[in-house]
Amino acid sequence: MTPVLPDPVVHVVDDDVDLRQSLVFLLESVGVQALTYPDARTFLAEFDRDEPAVVIVDVRMPVVSGFELQDRLIELGYPAPLVFCSAHGDIPMSVRALTRGAVDFLEKPYQPQRMVELVQAQLVQARLRFAEHARRRAVNERLETLTQREREVLQLVVDGLPSQVIAHRLGTSVKTVDVHRARIKSKTGADSLGTLVRDILTCGITV
Known part of the structure; x- marks a missing residue:
């Protein structure tokens, strides 16, 4: 917007x-x-x-x-x-x-x-x-609400990786990754992670 x-x-x-x-x-x-x-x-x-x-x-x-x-x-x-x-x-x-x-x-x-x-x-x-x-x-300001772990997950989402690959990269379960994704969406007030990723890429911001 x-x-x-x-x-x-x-x-x-x-x-x-x-x-x-x-x-x-x-x-x-x-x-x-x-x-x-x-x-x-x-x-x-x-x-x-x-x-x-x-x-x-x-x-x-x-x-x-x-x-x-x-x-x-x-x-x-x-x-x-x-x-x-x-x-x-x-x-x-x-x-x-x-x-x-x-x-x-x-x-x-x-x-x-x-x-x-x-x-x-x-x-x-x-x-x-x-x-x-x-x-x-x-x-x-929206990204500042995230924990370090949530930022790590978000960066991998920005990189285009699915939850299964993110879980493997971070040594955790897919369920945990999905919990992080839900928290990221909630904390940032994004309509979806896709729109958040678009905003990050459009603004050239490093997560």
């Missing part, structure tokens, strides 16, 4: 107050909600990790740079598309940003229409990314 998520917002992280205000005005003129932060620390303290979003960040900021913020968001597993916007960009900087997962690197002053088109495209991607992130988290 696809999670129901709110419309994405845009987070603007930049120590230039004039740029923040002008970017908010530009985005709101096309119906996009934008939130602003004067530095990376403020953003990290205030942003909602679960709210779909696009992040626009300057490279050179005091205390915590845009690149350091990018690294922190990667550590958090935050799925928002990240756009860098800098007046001091060069090729090595843009390569560094893009190879670490940023979706674009714009030079200031940016072309307003280019920014609008980029943000609108990434808002679509944000919806997809956060929906997938929510699905993965939901499946992982």
